[in-house]
Amino acid sequence: MPNHDTTNDLKAEARRAAEDVGREARRAADDAADAAENAKNRSAELLGSAFEKGAEFVDAARKRGAEYYEGARGKGSEYAEHARDEARRIYREGERRAGDVAGYAEDYYDDVSAMVRRNPGQALGIAVGVGFLLGLIVSRR
Template identity: 30%
Template sequence: MAQDTPKPATAKPRSTKPRTAKAAASAAPTAGVEEARSRFTAAVEEAKAGAAALTGEAKARAATLTDTAKTRAAAYAGDARAKGEDWAGEARSKAAELAVEGKAKAGEALVGLSRVVEENAPVIDEKLGQKYGDYARNASRSLQTTAEKLNAKSVEELGEDAREFVRQNPGKSLGIAVVAGYLLSRLFRR
């Protein structure tokens, strides 16, 4: 029988791993970490380049859209301005026509009122006396003269006369406007 004899102790191979944390920190990075860093850096640089390209493309598109919008806005503004000028011209001509018609009707109304007063002057003479009949005849002549002046002047001349009257008599103008407004409101209320 053979006895078991102890085997001589063999030495264990030393590990290449550092034994402490300080030693691990000071050790050089492994090849895998270095490769990961280089790939990450490349990805970041690629993302920056892509973002710069997208920014440039966005600025170019924005400039194109802005130019298109300005061009269309200018075209629409020109069209709108032309239509507005057309409508304003139509409104001016229509207002001028209405003013001429109004002037003619006012002249006719003054002539008609003058005739009515003249025809009623003898009745006033009989009922109130000769003095009041003369007042009626003077009023009739005054209405007739005013109608003739109104018919002789153009609408523009009448407008200028009205402006001049307002400049010279602002108090009277205000009073006339108040009375006319009151009468118109009473007329349209009914």
């Protein structure tokens, strides 16, 4: 029969080994739980950081967009004012030239009137000739 002391020693040693394995397993489980908690906390921190960065990016984009809008609006107003000034200048120039043309027309009218008074027959002949030519042109159409 086997030795009773040796069996008890083996049982005790197996019990101690099992207890050591149990302690190590609990310690490993605790370490794993701590690691999981740390990972969870770190993930939450990273997610919060990502949200903050995203909010900062959106805010910066909004500010830059507002700056571009104001710049474009200012340029648009500047160009519109420049266009209005140029339109006024062209209008004034047109009025001046229209006045010049009206003055030339009055001068020519006076010259033609004086010529017709001096040479009524010649003026009548020219008028008949011009009328005849215009009649030919109009009738061909």
